Amino acid sequence: EEVSTQSTGTKETSIMDIKQLHIKQKSYLYPTRMMYKLSLKDKALSEDAKIGDFETFCDGSVLYFKDLGPQIGWSTVFFAEYIGPIFTYLIFYLARGPIYGAKGATTDVQNVACAMYVGHYVKRVLETMFIHRFSKATMPIGNLFKNCTYYWGFSAFISYFVNHPLYTPPACNLCLYIGLGTYLFGELGNFSCHLAFMKMRPPGTRTRVIPMPNSNPFTLLFHLVSCPNYTYEAISWLGFSIFTSVFYAALFTVVGGGQMLQWALGKHKNYKKEFEKYPKGRKAMIPFIL
Amino acid sequence: MLSKIYLLLYNCCLACGWNIVLYQAVEELCNSRNPTYVYEKCKVALKISQTLALLEIVHAAVGLVRSSPVTTFIQVQSRLVVLWLVLDPVSEAQGNSNVPMMIIAWCVAEIVRYWYYALSLVDKVPYVLTWCRYTFFTFLYPIGVSGELLTIYSVLPVVTATGMFSLELPNKWNVSFHYPIFLMLYMAGYVPYLPKLYMHMIKQRGKMLGKAAADGEKKSN
Numbered sequence: 370e371e372v373s374t375q376s377t378g379t380k381e382t383s384i385m386d387i388k389q390l391h392i393k394q395k396s397y398l399y400p401t402r403m404m405y406k407l408s409l410k411d412k413a414l415s416e417d418a419k420i421g422d423f424e425t426f427c428d429g430s431v432l433y434f435k436d437l438g439p440q441i442g443w444s445t446v447f448f449a450e451y452i453g454p455i456f457t458y459l460i461f462y463l464a465r466g467p468i469y470g471a472k473g474a475t476t477d478v479q480n481v482a483c484a485m486y487v488g489h490y491v492k493r494v495l496e497t498m499f500i501h502r503f504s505k506a507t508m509p510i511g512n513l514f515k516n517c518t519y520y521w522g523f524s525a526f527i528s529y530f531v532n533h534p535l536y537t538p539p540a541c542n543l544c545l546y547i548g549l550g551t552y553l554f555g556e557l558g559n560f561s562c563h564l565a566f567m568k569m570r571p572p573g574t575r576t577r578v579i580p581m582p583n584s585n586p587f588t589l590l591f592h593l594v595s596c597p598n599y600t601y602e603a604i605s606w607l608g609f610s611i612f613t614s615v616f617y618a619a620l621f622t623v624v625g626g627g628q629m630l631q632w633a634l635g636k637h638k639n640y641k642k643e644f645e646k647y648p649k650g651r652k653a654m655i656p657f658i659l
Numbered sequence: 660m661l662s663k664i665y666l667l668l669y670n671c672c673l674a675c676g677w678n679i680v681l682y683q684a685v686e687e688l689c690n691s692r693n694p695t696y697v698y699e700k701c702k703v704a705l706k707i708s709q710t711l712a713l714l715e716i717v718h719a720a721v722g723l724v725r726s727s728p729v730t731t732f733i734q735v736q737s738r739l740v741v742l743w744l745v746l747d748p749v750s751e752a753q754g755n756s757n758v759p760m761m762i763i764a765w766c767v768a769e770i771v772r773y774w775y776y777a778l779s780l781v782d783k784v785p786y787v788l789t790w791c792r793y794t795f796f797t798f799l800y801p802i803g804v805s806g807e808l809l810t811i812y813s814v815l816p817v818v819t820a821t822g823m824f825s826l827e828l829p830n831k832w833n834v835s836f837h838y839p840i841f842l843m844l845y846m847a848g849y850v851p852y853l854p855k856l857y858m859h860m861i862k863q864r865g866k867m868l869g870k871a872a873a874d875g876e877k878k879s880n
Contacts, residue, residue, distance in 0.1 A: 530828075616833060
């Protein structure tokens with residue numbers, strides 16, 4: 370972490386002003402990739418904060434600076450991450466002749482699977498456009514390549530096997546209905562939670578509240594876990610895996626579920642740290658367990 | 660205290676195990692002057708010694724030693740893949756000349772490493788051993804990696820022809836696995852790793868040899 374000393378500036382000088390001064394010296398920088406802290410252990414200072422806000426700060430005090438690297442906007446990332454898989458999946462669904470040398474049409478199961486998969490990502494794109502409120506504006510650009518590889522890669526693998534001419538649907542018809550039902554349950558639940566989160570945070574603010582259920586019965590899961598959106602998402606993919614009986618779909622469910630569990634554990638810890646009265650029985654993502 | 664005794668025992672046992680492998684491999688080479696039966700002669704000791712290294716992942720995971728369990732896992736699994744999934748199943752490849760080269764490189768590296776760990780536990784590492792541990796890798800890594808890559812490459816024809824470890828469609832889980840392609844990707848995976856590992860060891864060498872020389876002077880003063 371680079372250290373920069375501020376020896377100029379009045380009480381009214383804000384972190385944004387300091388950033389602009391810094392940019393004059395190093396023109397490759399821009400505000401979203403610049404982070405200032407009062408000490409190595411503190412959180413990043415917000416751009417609106419002023420020098421006068423910090424009692425211990427005076428002429429010659431040390432500010433810690435870190436270059437977060439090239440940044441990219443969250444919405445850009447989400448679109449790339451979510452629209453990519455739609456195309457990657459559709460390639461194998463639509464171009465079966467050239468890819469597999471397949472002669473016949475797709476089966477009902479393959480058609481419904483396609484609708485489920487593409488529908489999931491269409492929902493995500495729409496949510497990104499209309500529902501999500503992000504607490505940070507950008508993320509490091511390295512994340513874009515990593516995330517896209519993950520999403521597009523799995524999408525291709527899953528689609529290749531679902532749309533293969535030698536695809537074998539699950540043995541029992543009941544599995545198809547169970548799979549589809551589970552998927553729909555997960556999708557509706559996940560959407561309900563996203564809507565609930567949106568309502569908990571008024572537009573333009575960075576408000577943080579203890580999540581609570583609203584009139585939508587799907588949100589009752591908030592009583593049991595901090596991140597029911599992740600729970601429902603995992604359920605949704607479980608449904609898709611049962612429906613298609615494709616190994617890579619099951620693998621995707623496990624890997625995605627594991628990653629979400631990690632995130633949920635982090636958010637759960639933050640909630641507990643931030644709110645003294647945080648409900649005790651709640652777990653992070655798996656009711657009663659973790 | 661108990662953990663120290665256990666680790667001491669572990670490291671000494673493995674050092675001896677690899678010593679046996681080395682002895683058997685070299686003896687066979689000296690007697691027959693060709694690589695054909697080297698693997699045959701030392702494979703029992705080799706399998707035992709190399710597979711026991713799985714314990715090191717556990718040691719790292721429970722905090723018995725200070726290494727990262729992830730790094731340890733990567734190192735151990737790469738040896739086990741070559742040993743159990745490549746060399747052992749394909750008898751046609753066991754007589755090639757890259758096999759003793761690889762085995763002997765592994766032996767020397769492991770013998771030095773385990774004696775270094777054992778003596779570190781009782782704080783009695785002679786400078787010579789430190790020097791070996793942080794110098795031998797400069798040629799053992801390239802030799803060992805070449806051996807491993809050549810071994811994997813050498814089994815590709817057999818693996819392709821027999822379809823071993825491969826899975827074809829159609830099946831209940833709609834999954835297919837082409838072992839030859841997996842092996843080729845695995846080989847490609849070595850490419851980013853070796854430079855990173857090598858440079859890390861070079862950096863360690865600078866640190867450790869400098870420190871060891873300073874320690875040696877302190878002790879003699």
